[in-house]
Amino acid sequence: MVKLSVLIPAYNEGKKIRENLEYINKILNLLKLDYEIILINDGSKDNTLEESKKVKNIDILTYNKNLGKGGALKYGFQNSKGNLICFLDADLELDPSLINSFIKIINKKEADVIVGSKRHPKSKINYSLKRKFLSYTYNKFVKLLFRLKVNDTQTGIKLFKREVLERVFPKVSIKGYAFDLELLINADKYYKIIEAPIILNPKRSLREQRLGFRALFPILRDTLLIAYRYYTNKY
Numbered sequence: 732m733v734k735l736s737v738l739i740p741a742y743n744e745g746k747k748i749r750e751n752l753e754y755i756n757k758i759l760n761l762l763k764l765d766y767e768i769i770l771i772n773d774g775s776k777d778n779t780l781e782e783s784k785k786v787k788n789i790d791i792l793t794y795n796k797n798l799g800k801g802g803a804l805k806y807g808f809q810n811s812k813g814n815l816i817c818f819l820d821a822d823l824e825l826d827p828s829l830i831n832s833f834i835k836i837i838n839k840k841e842a843d844v845i846v847g848s849k850r851h852p853k854s855k856i857n858y859s860l861k862r863k864f865l866s867y868t869y870n871k872f873v874k875l876l877f878r879l880k881v882n883d884t885q886t887g888i889k890l891f892k893r894e895v896l897e898r899v900f901p902k903v904s905i906k907g908y909a910f911d912l913e914l915l916i917n918a919d920k921y922y923k924i925i926e927a928p929i930i931l932n933p934k935r936s937l938r939e940q941r942l943g944f945r946a947l948f949p950i951l952r953d954t955l956l957i958a959y960r961y962y963t964n965k966y
Contacts, residue, residue, distance in 0.1 A: 735766040736813030740803035741821040745778035751823045752786040758827045771803040801910030808896055816896055820887030822934050833890040836927055843922035845890040848883040853928035876958045881924055884912045895922050902966050909953035917966055
């Protein structure tokens with residue numbers, strides 16, 4: 732049976748993390764998967780760690796300094812055991828039941844990476860015009876720079892064969908919002924990536940997600956840094 736590792740980076744998610752982890756456990760139990768759940772407490776300043784410890788069947792990794800999503804997932808992967816690795820955002824805007832369909836796709840299509848995509852024709856999304864604008868604009872910017880076949884690099888659920896991350900993670904240095912982009916650009920050189928439909932139900936405002944207009948500068952900076960490495964063969 733396939734061993735699945737679900738990696739969940741969390742930063743200041745104390746209000747909902749216990750409820751969300753219990754729900755993830757429930758769904759994966761219903762799917763009858765051989766799995767492990769790894770919560771990476773990414774230097775949270777609130778009670779994320781304390782609330783996470785109240786949930787059974789969870790492996791918790793924690794450290795004091797905030798490393799960003801990329802740093803957290805790298806650390807989580809280094810401590811995982813699965814031959815399939817799932818990235819899942821802690822806020823559960825994306826239901827963990829999607830994991831089952833992703834596993835079916837990766838087997839049926841003989842793919843190496845499954846990426847949840849807001850732009851898949853079968854996806855059902857419901858979020859603000861502001862968030863749609865930011866997502867659309869960033870996607871067009873990425874297409875212009877890289878001509879990447881993937882239409883949505885940033886959705887918070889992805890499934891990888893272990894060998895992909897073993898090969899690609901050492902090339903990834905971005906730790907913030909553009910981490911997913913750098914990871915997929917490098918994976919696209921060697922592996923088959925397929926986009927899958929999602930159901931997205933926002934649970935937080937843009938401000939709470941730290942994705943307002945004030946965040947645009949570091950996102951732009953990191954994306955241009957990736958472009959520099961890409962076009963100068965630094966990878």
